[in-house]
Amino acid sequence: DTGVSQDPRHKITKRGQNVTFRCDPISEHNRLYWYRQTLGQGPEFLTYFQNEAQLEKSRLLSDRFSAERPKGSFSTLEIQRTEQGDSAMYLCASSPQAYGDEQFFGPGTRLTVL
Amino acid sequence: AQSVTQLGSHVSVSEGALVLLRCNYSSSVPPYLFWYVQYPNQGLQLLLKYTTGATLVKGINGFEAEFKKSETSFHLTKPSAHMSDAAEYFCAVSGPNTGNQFYFGTGTSLTVIP
Numbered sequence: 001d002t003g004v005s006q007d008p009r010h011k012i013t014k015r016g017q018n019v020t021f022r023c024d025p026i027s028e029h030n031r032l033y034w035y036r037q038t039l040g041q042g043p044e045f046l047t048y049f050q051n052e053a054q055l056e057k058s059r060l061l062s063d064r065f066s067a068e069r070p071k072g073s074f075s076t077l078e079i080q081r082t083e084q085g086d087s088a089m090y091l092c093a094s095s096p097q098a099y100g101d102e103q104f105f106g107p108g109t110r111l112t113v114l
Numbered sequence: 115a116q117s118v119t120q121l122g123s124h125v126s127v128s129e130g131a132l133v134l135l136r137c138n139y140s141s142s143v144p145p146y147l148f149w150y151v152q153y154p155n156q157g158l159q160l161l162l163k164y165t166t167g168a169t170l171v172k173g174i175n176g177f178e179a180e181f182k183k184s185e186t187s188f189h190l191t192k193p194s195a196h197m198s199d200a201a202e203y204f205c206a207v208s209g210p211n212t213g214n215q216f217y218f219g220t221g222t223s224l225t226v227i228p
Contacts, residue, residue, distance in 0.1 A: 004157070033215070033216075035216075040123070040220070040221070041220055041221070042118075042204050042206075042218030042219050042220050042221050043158070043204070043216070043218050044218070045215045045216065045217070048215060056215065091157060091158070093158075093216075100146045100163075100165035100166075100208075102148060102160045102163055103216060104160075105150075105157035105158040105159070106157050107155075107156055107157045108156075108157055
C-alpha cells in the first residue's frame with residue numbers, strides 16, 4: 001500500500017500525560033503536513049516539513065507540541081502535558097514538491113484526553 | 115490571507131436529486147481550490163481540484179465544480195445523488211504564498227434521503 005499511514009489510530013490518555021503520534025507519508029513526497037480537526041470543523045494547519053526541514057508552524061502549535069521528521073521520511077508529533085482541549089483528530093498529509101498538488105491524507109489519529 | 119466559507123453546514127437531498135454544495139473563498143492571489151470528501155472515521159479523499167486552465171473541473175464519483183473568479187466561488191455539484199454520497203465535504207484553498215498550506219472550510223454534511 002502506498003498511501004499515508006498513521007499510528008496509532010486511537011489514543012486515550014489522561015490529562016498531563018505525554019503522547020506521540022507517527023505518520024508515514026507516501027515515499028516519494030517531499031512535503032509532510034500535520035493538521036488538527038475538532039468535531040464540526042475543518043482541518044486546521046499545525047505545521048509542515050519539506051524533507052527534514054520544518055518550514056512553518058501555526059500559532060495553534062503551542063510549546064507543548066513538537067514535531068520532527070528525521071531524515072525526511074516519517075514524522076512524529078508529540079504533545080507534552082496533554083490537556084482536555086487537545087482532544088481532536090490529528091491528520092497527517094503528504095504532497096509532492098509542486099504548488100497546486102493535492103495533499104494525500106492519512107486516516108488520522110483520534111486523541112481523547114480524559 | 116486565505117479563507118474559505120462553506121454556506122450550509124448540513125444539506126439534505128433526495129436520492130436522484132441535484133447536489134449543490136457551496137464554497138466561497140477569499141484570496142489575494144489566484145488560488146488553487148480543492149474539494150475533499152470525508153467518510154466517518156476515515157481521512158480526507160480528493161474529489162477534484164482547480165489550479166489553472168478550464169474553470170469547470172470534473173472529479174470522481176460524478177462530481178464537478180466550477181471556478182468563478184468574479185464570484186470568488188467554487189461550488190460543488192452532482193446531477194443525481196446516490197446514497198453512497200452521504201458524507202462530510204470540505205472545500206480548501208491554497209496558493210503560492212501559503213507554503214502550499216491548505217485552508218479548509220468548516221465542512222458540509224450531506225444527507226441523502228431514500
